[in-house]
Amino acid sequence: RLILLIALFLLVTLGLLVSRILAFVQLFFEHSGVAITQQEIASAYAEPGGQQRPQLIPKIIHQVYHDWRHQNQLLPSDWDDLRQTCISLNEDWEYMLWTEEKSRDFLEANYPHFIKTYDGYRYPVQRVDALRYFLMHHYGGIYLDLDNGCLESLTPFLYYPAWTVDGGHGALSNNILGSKPSHPFWKLLTDSLLTYDYNYFFPYVTISYASGQWFETAIWQEYHSSTTPENHLYRIMLDNRPGTDPWIFFTQARGETWKNWDNVMFLWIGDHLIVL
Known part of the structure; x- marks a missing residue:
């Protein structure tokens, strides 16, 4: 027995x-949700009645600057130039830049239960990851990494209740996000940060699966497994590989401020996963 x-x-x-x-x-x-191209978004906005649709997302741009290496509050000039492109093309929007102090004050005031986890993250970039999800839940708006700039006004994106971006291969991305406030996806995502908080041996795995893109993708799949098709969210296709559709709204510049010793290995695996 x-x-x-x-x-x-x-x-x-x-x-x-x-x-x-x-x-x-x-x-x-393959990911759940509704795949939509930048051209489809631009066309929907330009067609008759496209601008009369209900605006679901508030006109707020969020960006986060935590300089954990130099403790410098001044943005690097190339990132400052990029953010100015978004500010100038969206003049009637509110712009919010979240420093380390401002970020922690926001969480302490609105999500005090998360402070212990936030302070306990091994890698500083995890705090940047987590913060963006709470900003989407609390304020809504559009979040962009500081290495992303704007080519056009972001207004055409305001008619979709919640969305992320999909590079067309590998996990979803969390570098550009959009949402109306208090969407249930962000509630599920922020609640799940507590249960996914685990330190793996590899820094890349810890960052990606405890708070970053792998984590976001896992919760995205979980959310869609329990929702009806009419409540599915949008994946905006943003593939930068040669031969793919050109980017209409966004630019990409220097990034990877969170690079660790194992990044190259896992990025190579990701690029060759289908072959393997």
Whole structure:
């Protein structure tokens, strides 16, 4: 009887392990939600009646600047030039730049239960990751990494209740996000930060799966598994590989401020995952 119980335990454990591995692998392939191109967004806005649709997202641009290396509050000149492109093309929008002090004050005032996790992150970029999700939940608006600039007004994006960007390969991206305030996706995402808070051996894995793109993708899939098609969210296609559709609204410049010793290895694996 003992042998039978042990065998049953091992079988259940193996089943759980296999299911977790399969769920993890799926993060890098086809994603749930509604795929939409930048051209489709621009066309929908330009067509008759396109601007009479209900505006769901408030006109707020969020960006985060945490200089954990030099403790400098001044933006690098190239990033400042990029953010100015978004400010000048969206003159009637509110612009919010979140420094380390301002970020923590916001969380302490509105999400005090998260402060212990926020302060306990091993890698500073995890705090930047987490903050953007809480900003989407609390304020709504559009979030952009500081290495992203604007080519056009962002107004055409205001008619979609919540969205992220999809580079067309690998996990979803969290460098550009949009949402109306208090959307349930961000509630699920911010709540899940607590249960996903785990330090793996590899820095890249810890950052990606505890708060970054892999984490976002996992919760995205979980959210869509329990919602009806009419409540599915949008994936804006933003592929920068040669031969793909040109970027209409955004630019990409210097980034990777969170690079660690294992980044190159995992980025290579990601680029060759389909082949492997």
